[in-house]
Structure formats: structure tokens, C-alpha cells
Amino acid sequence: MDRIRLRGGSPLNGTIPISGAKNAALPLMIASLLTDETLTLENVPRLRDVHQLFHILSNHGVDWSVEGKRAGQDGMSGQTVHLCARAIVDTTAPYELVSTMRASFWVIGPLVARMGVARVSLPGGCAIGTRPVDFFIEGLQKLGAEIEIDQGYAIAKAPNGLRGAHIAFPGVSVGATHTLMMAASLAKGETVLSNAAREPEIVDLAQCLTAMGAKIEGAGTSEIVIQGVDRLSGARHRVLPDRIETGTYAMAVAMTGGDVTLDHARADLLSAPLAILEQAGAEITATNRGIRVRRNGAGITAVDVSTEPFPGFPTDLQAQFMALMTRAKGTSHITETIFENRFMHVQELARLGAKIHLDGQVATVEGVESLRGAPVMATDLRASVSLVIAGLAAEGETTINRVYHLDRGFERLEDKLGRCGADIERISG
Numbered sequence: 001m002d003r004i005r006l007r008g009g010s011p012l013n014g015t016i017p018i019s020g021a022k023n024a025a026l027p028l029m030i031a032s033l034l035t036d037e038t039l040t041l042e043n044v045p046r047l048r049d050v051h052q053l054f055h056i057l058s059n060h061g062v063d064w065s066v067e068g069k070r071a072g073q074d075g076m077s078g079q080t081v082h083l084c085a086r087a088i089v090d091t092t093a094p095y096e097l098v099s100t101m102r103a104s105f106w107v108i109g110p111l112v113a114r115m116g117v118a119r120v121s122l123p124g125g126c127a128i129g130t131r132p133v134d135f136f137i138e139g140l141q142k143l144g145a146e147i148e149i150d151q152g153y154a155i156a157k158a159p160n161g162l163r164g165a166h167i168a169f170p171g172v173s174v175g176a177t178h179t180l181m182m183a184a185s186l187a188k189g190e191t192v193l194s195n196a197a198r199e200p201e202i203v204d205l206a207q208c209l210t211a212m213g214a215k216i217e218g219a220g221t222s223e224i225v226i227q228g229v230d231r232l233s234g235a236r237h238r239v240l241p242d243r244i245e246t247g248t249y250a251m252a253v254a255m256t257g258g259d260v261t262l263d264h265a266r267a268d269l270l271s272a273p274l275a276i277l278e279q280a281g282a283e284i285t286a287t288n289r290g291i292r293v294r295r296n297g298a299g300i301t302a303v304d305v306s307t308e309p310f311p312g313f314p315t316d317l318q319a320q321f322m323a324l325m326t327r328a329k330g331t332s333h334i335t336e337t338i339f340e341n342r343f344m345h346v347q348e349l350a351r352l353g354a355k356i357h358l359d360g361q362v363a364t365v366e367g368v369e370s371l372r373g374a375p376v377m378a379t380d381l382r383a384s385v386s387l388v389i390a391g392l393a394a395e396g397e398t399t400i401n402r403v404y405h406l407d408r409g410f411e412r413l414e415d416k417l418g419r420c421g422a423d424i425e426r427i428s429g
């Protein structure tokens with residue numbers, strides 16, 4: 001199993017190219033199930049989750065191919081992917097495939113909308129919380145699907161097709177909004193999604209569906225109105241830049257000091273975390289290339305943060321921000337409001353010398369003068385990268401085990417940081 005070894009203490013200077021967003025690429029790839037024509041996606045990141053989704057889609061009969069530059073060529077690594085679901089050969093998404101990646105459950109929407117039947121393994125719990133699927137089930141039932149849970153599978157049936165309806169989500173869910181928006185695009189009549197997620201990845205999917213012929217208004221607000229159409233066509237769409245990768249590297253620079261331009265990044269996708277980083281002492285400038293992040297001389301200031309759905313501070317940056325706060329002057333309070341168990345990084349950060357006290361959903365972080373390198377491991381993607389950020393500021397060597405978590409969501413992490421002066425390497429095997 002690969003490991004990452006790094007020695008802390010070097011500032012980061014240079015340029016980091018920001019990849020296409022994992023959390024946009026996944027639903028966009030799933031949208032290929034809605035049409036028998038080719039969907040072409042540009043700027044798809046090379047990640048383990050993307051690779052896994054190719055397997056899942058292949059099982060349903062999607063033909064896919066990849067073109068584009070190899071990783072590392074002129075700093076760009078996005079691949080162009082063609083996906084064609086001319087015929088759906090299997091409407092079952094089996095446990096072995098779905099259990100490794102939660103987003104794969106989202107195929108239930110397109111499959112039942114196009115084929116009138118879908119049998120999808122329940123995704124189960126994971127390291128950050130229980131993550132139920134009740135909003136999906138209730139939403140699809142509102143659209144007229146009959147749903148049965150049997151032997152760990154959600155079986156959805158709508159032999160006469162889905163019908164538009166008003167769906168008021170009991171809570172804000174990114175995945176349920178993606179899934180119901182896709183399903184409603186092929187339903188008869190109008191669907192209104194109230195209390196919808198407003199994340200930029202929802203807008204990206206809506207734009208792609210619109211290019212495929214869907215009629216969608218209000219994506220990016222909490223009410224999305226969809227007029228169903230009989231069929232969708234192929235389209236070409238470019239995946240938006242990854243705001244979580246952007247925020248992660250911005251926090252790494254705030255941690256180590258230095259001056260880095262995050263190429264292709266869009267400041268408008270992460271106003272809340274960038275404002276917090278400025279309060280913490282980083283200088284942030286939106287440029288025509290992306291975002292420039294600097295911290296020279298000044299120390300890190302303690303700032304309190306609470307995670308919220310977009311446009312608030314994202315839960316996917318909570319662990320990274322906690323790593324930064326371990327070196328702040330003073331004490332910060334970090335409140336996790338989205339997932340009930342997203343503090344798996346706390347005990348590992350403590351191994352590096354961090355002082356963090358957990359009380360329910362609130363972590364109190366008392367900044368320390370220095371961190372000391374140690375072997376660590378994490379059980380989820382963002383927790384893993386928080387250990388990289390802490391390790392970059394720690395004295396001596398840090399070894400991060402279970403790198404496959406990082407590979408789910410960070411493209412060429414060691415290469416991107418290494419080019420900016422970090423002493424970091426991957427050890428294979």
C-alpha cells in the first residue's frame with residue numbers, strides 16, 4: 001500500500017494547477033445514463049473515484065473512452081471523456097461496486113427515469129457518518145416510483161414513467177438534489193424541488209443537463225423547477241474547477257507561508273472559506289489566472305468556524321482548517337453541522353502534537369508553537385489531506401498511511417506540492 005512521506009518546514013512558492021471538481025465530475029458522468037447519445041466531458045480529474053465510476057457505468061452498459069493530455073503535461077491534467085449509454089444492459093448496481101463510493105447510489109435516479117426500473121445497493125454508513133438515503137427514496141416516491149428495500153437493495157419501479165411533483169426536502173442534500181434533478185428531467189410534467197442544495201456542482205450539473213435538452217430553472221437557488229422532456233441528447237460540457245482542492249491548497253500555503261497561485265481556481269466558488277483564511281492571516285487575491293495566496297511574516301490568527309451548506313463554509317474543508325488552526329495564536333472553535341462523525345482527524349492531528357478537545361460537534365483547538373512529525377493514517381479523504389497540511393508545518397518526518405483515501409480526491413498531490421518546494425514523496429508498495 002502506498003504511503004506519503006514528507007518533511008515539514010519549507011514554505012510553498014509557485015503555481016498549482018487546480019483540477020476539475022471530483023464532486024461535479026461524478027454526477028456529470030452519471031448523467032450519461034439519461035441519453036442514448038454521447039456525453040463528452042472535458043477537464044475530468046484523474047482520480048480513484050472517477051475510475052471506480054467508470055466500472056460502475058460499464059456494468060450498466062455505458063461505453064466510455066478517454067482522450068486528452070497525460071498527467072503533468074504543461075501543468076494541465078484534465079482528461080476529456082466520452083460516455084455513451086446507447087443501451088442500458090443492466091439496471092442493477094451491485095453491492096461490490098456501490099459500497100466503495102457513495103455517489104454511485106445516485107444512478108438510481110437516471111436508471112428509473114429512463115428504464116422504469118432500478119435496483120441499487122444501499123451505500124451503507126461510512127467513516128464520516130451514517131449518511132441515510134431517505135430523501136432520495138421519498139423524492140422518487142413523490143415522482144411516482146414504487147420503492148422497496150430488499151436484502152440491502154433499493155428497488156425502484158415506475159413502469160409507466162415518472163410524473164412531475166413538488167418535492168420539499170426535509171434537509172439540504174447535495175446527492176438527493178442531483179439525483180432528483182436528473183430523474184425529473186425525464187419525468188412527465190413539472191417538478192419543483194424545494195430546499196434544494198445550492199452547491200456550485202448542482203449548477204454545473206444543471207448546465208450540462210440543459211445542454212442535453214433538459215428544461216431547468218433556479219439551479220443555485222433553493223428552489224429548482226424542472227419541466228420534464230421526452231428524451232435528452234448528447235452534449236459537450238467542461239467540469240468546473242475543484243473548490244475543495246482549491247481551498248485545501250490555500251490552507252496549505254496559509255500554514256507554511258509562501259506565495260502560490262492556484263491556476264484555474266475560481267474565487268466565487270469559495271467566498272466563505274477565503275474570507276475566513278483572510279481573517280486567519282493569509283492574503284488572498286483573485287487574479288485573471290486564478291487565486292493568489294500569500295502569507296509572509298505574519299502568524300496565523302485563531303478564527304471560529306461552523307460548517308454549513310453552500311454558500312457557507314464547506315464540511316469538506318473542515319479537517320484542513322482544523323490542521324491550520326493547530327498552529328494558530330490562540331484558541332479556535334470548529335463546529336461540524338453536516339456530518340455527525342467527521343472528526344476522525346482529531347486523534348491523528350494529536351499524534352503530531354496538536355491540542356484539540358472534542359465536545360459533541362464542537363472541536364476546541366488550542367494553537368501550539370510547533371508540531372512534530374509522526375506516522376499517521378486517516379480513514380477518509382479530507383481527514384487524510386489535513387494530515388498532509390499539518391505535516392508540512394511539522395518538524396521532522398511525517399508518514400501518511402492509507403494513501404488510497406487521498407487518491408480518491410486529490411490528483412497528483414505530491415507532485416503539485418513538490419513543485420512548490422514541499423519535501424514530499426510517495427513510497428510505493
Ligand SMILES: CC(=O)N[C@H]1[C@@H](OP(=O)(O)OP(=O)(O)OC[C@H]2O[C@@H](n3ccc(=O)[nH]c3=O)[C@H](O)[C@@H]2O)O[C@H](CO)[C@@H](O)[C@@H]1O
Binds near residue numbers: 024135175
Ligand atoms: C460526491 C459528493 O458530492 N459528495 C459530497 C456530498 O455528499 P452527499 O451528497 O452524500 O451529502 P448530503 O448533502 O446528501 O448530506 C448532507 C446531510 O444530509 C443528510 N441526508 C442526506 C440524504 C438523505 O437522504 N438523508 C439525510 O439525512 C446526510 O446524512 C448529511 O447529514 O455533499 C456533502 C455535503 O456538502 C459533501 O461533504 C460531500 O463531499
Ligand SMILES: C=C(OP(=O)(O)O)C(=O)O
Binds near residue numbers: 023128316
Ligand atoms: C465526503 C466526500 O466524498 P463522498 O461523498 O464521496 O464520501 C468528500 O468529497 O469529501
